[in-house]
Amino acid sequence: MLTTTPLPTRSQRKWHSTRHQMAFQWGGDPLVWWKSNECKYPHIAMMARRYLAVPGTLVPSERVFSTAGDIVTAKRSTLSPENVDILIFLKKNLKL
Structure with a gap:
């Protein structure tokens, strides 16, 4: 029984030819x-x-902690970490 393998596509050939060029130490x-x-x-x-x-500075991370302190209050202390992350993201990125 004779089996054939499909020929590589143009993008596959290009990837194989350049992947070694992309390697760095x-x-x-x-x-x-x-x-x-x-x-x-x-x-x-x-x-x-x-x-x-x-x-180059710690200011952005300090601002995130400050924002987290504004979001996680005594009433919101039971929020899951995922919800806190979402709220911080929305507060920093949502333009009102």
Whole structure:
């Protein structure tokens, strides 16, 4: 019995050819890698800069704790952690 395997699609071939190029050394700085490869992957590099960057100050985290203190009051102390997270998110992001 003869079996055939499907041919890889164009996107699969491209992925296999570039996946080794995308590898970087462990312990290396991913932001440096993205900076040197941003011309190849401009959209992903933009997201990497946004989400891999570390904030330079503690002020945002202090504001979150302050907001949590405003939301979790004596009357709301039985809220589940998930609901507290949702309320904090809404308070910080909902424009009234």
